Amino acid sequence: MDILLKNVRLNDGESLKDVAIEDGRITAIEENMTAIAERVIDADGRVLIPGFIESHLHLDKALIADRKPNNSGTLKEAISVTAELKPTFTKEDIYDRAKRTLDMIIPNGVTAIRTHSEFDPAQGFTGFEIVLKLKEEYKNLVDIQVVAFPQEGIIKSPGTEEMMNQAMEMGADVVGGIPYNDSDAEKHIDIVFKIAKKYNKPVDIHAEFSDEATDMSIEYLCKKTIAEGYQGKVSVGHLTALHALPKAELDPIIAKMAEAGISVMALTATDLHLGARNDEYNVRRAVTPIRKLRDGGVNMCIATNNIRNAFTPYGNGDILQTAMLTIPVGHLGGANDLKTVLPMITENPAKAIGLVDYGIAVGNKADVVLLDTKIKGNAIIDIPTRLFVIKNGKVTVESTKETIIHR
The missing domain is CATH 2.30.40.10 (Urease, subunit C, domain 1)
Incomplete structure (x- = not known):
């Protein structure tokens, strides 16, 4: 042997x-x-x-925190700072940063990554093409799934739907979405599923990234997932708005998510940094309710999201540290809870991203x-x-x- x-x-x-x-x-x-x-x-x-599974990452936006800081620490400024920087990204720049990020992550025991790679009519496929290239270059060190991610929306950004289809033809593994950053969240979800069914690919959505439980589309996503027969093939990241719901409203949503087989990636480091910035006292954690989702039968995962950019100005590629951070944040330190955390960075995300x-x-x-x-x-x-x-x-x-x- x-x-x-x-x-x-x-x-x-x-x-x-x-x-x-x-x-x-x-x-x-x-x-x-x-x-x-x-x-x-x-x-x-x-x-x-x-091997550890890094189930939600943005390789193309890593290691840019020093270029233009997010001084307020808010999601609004993170989005504006990144939008200002994106036109300056070259293929060589993205390749260098993404490669350095992979070289940080791999020694920490990660053997599979799902990375969201964005594109839009203004910037084209600059970063997307580089991430596909790195997927091939690093195939002996780590398995990389590439999500076709429409960061700027689909409906409000004409031409993006066509680019989504093109991205799938180019080799994307997953259809991404961000309904809260579009003009019609439900139509956005419909388009994502249309493309996913066309190419027989899973779906991974940035969902309900908000301090408040308003204008949510998670219930529609559950209904759509079941209607399209996509149970077990849909994941969501963030889902922070659920923390603001009372039990009577939260429990039915969790039950529907469990029925739909939707996996959740808690992005603790990012959401702690950006969330509840307007709270003047009793400052909230603004992280998805991990224990409640877990106890309700939802497949819970922990992931990094960003490393050293306007959304998350820290991180060293060690998913164990992200999991350790999540333990006190999610009240997961009890004897019965602690044993459920390691699966959130191993077997649970393996199930979420469809590893065999x-x-x-x-x-x-x-x-x-x-x-x-x-x-x-x-x-x-x-x-x-x-x-x-x-x-x-x-x-x-x-x-x-x-x-x-x-x-």
């Missing part, structure tokens, strides 16, 4: 296992294996998990990460070094950590 991982911890309270990898697949999971491998890695009881053969099981793809912790329950709160990242059965990242304490 190619790789034999010895003495790994797959679950707390269980005996250590050996995991055999050959031809990019997990071929055996047993105790005390004696098989010969080209490379043997002794984990000494450390935790092995499936994912997870540590015989026959699945060998996309795994060895963490420098011996307790799976501490996999996030330790923020452990990712000692080995294995993608498609090959070691892609090795890290060492040595600390000397002088007493």
Whole structure:
């Protein structure tokens, strides 16, 4: 075999296992294996998990915070600052920034990314083409899904619908949408589904990015998803407005979302930074109600969204840190809650973005990460070094950590 991982911890309270990898697949999971491998890695009881999934990202807008700051920290200024900067983006610029961002993310154990890549009649496909290029260049290190994302709207930006179709022909994997930034949210959603059905692709929507629960389209999205037979093929990011709803109004929406099989990507770092900027006291978190959605049967995920731009002026590509931030923000630190967080950056987003053969099981793809912790329950709160990242059965990242304490 190619790789034999010895003495790994797959679950707390269980005996250590050996995991055999050959031809990019997990071929055996047993105790005390004696098989010969080209490379043997002794984990000494450390935790092995499936690769992290970064399920909502914007590679084409990363690393621009230093060019023009968002001084107010508001969504309105973030949009205006980015709109002012976008005409200055060249293909070379986007390629350099997106590549540096990928090189930040991959060593942190991410083996799959869904990135929203925008275009419009004014800027054309400048960034979109670069992201497609990087998808191919990085295919041995990370799987990249590209979302055709109409940031400036579809209806209010004539020519965008045609570009959406063209983007799908060019190789986009997912049809994106942003109904709250268009002149008719329901018609916007209708167009997105029309394109998705034409190309048999999933849908990923920027939804209800607001402090207040007004002018929402999530209920229409649920109805449309069910009517079109798209259960399990629709995801939404942000969904912050739901935090402002009382239980009597929120519960029916959550039930309908669960029925529609809509996954939610909580974008904690961005939404904390931009949300509730006008609150003078009792400042709200302005993050989607993660626990309530989870408890209502909605597939909950945690993702980064932006790295160092006007929407999120920080971040280092470590999704574990985003998950750690989400624990106190979402009241996920209780014993029963904490164990639900790791799945929000592994198996839940894998389900949301439609990955197949994912997870540590015989026959699945060998996309795994060895963490420098011996307790799976501490996999996030330790923020452990990712000692080995294995993608498609090959070691892609090795890290060492040595600390000397002088007493």
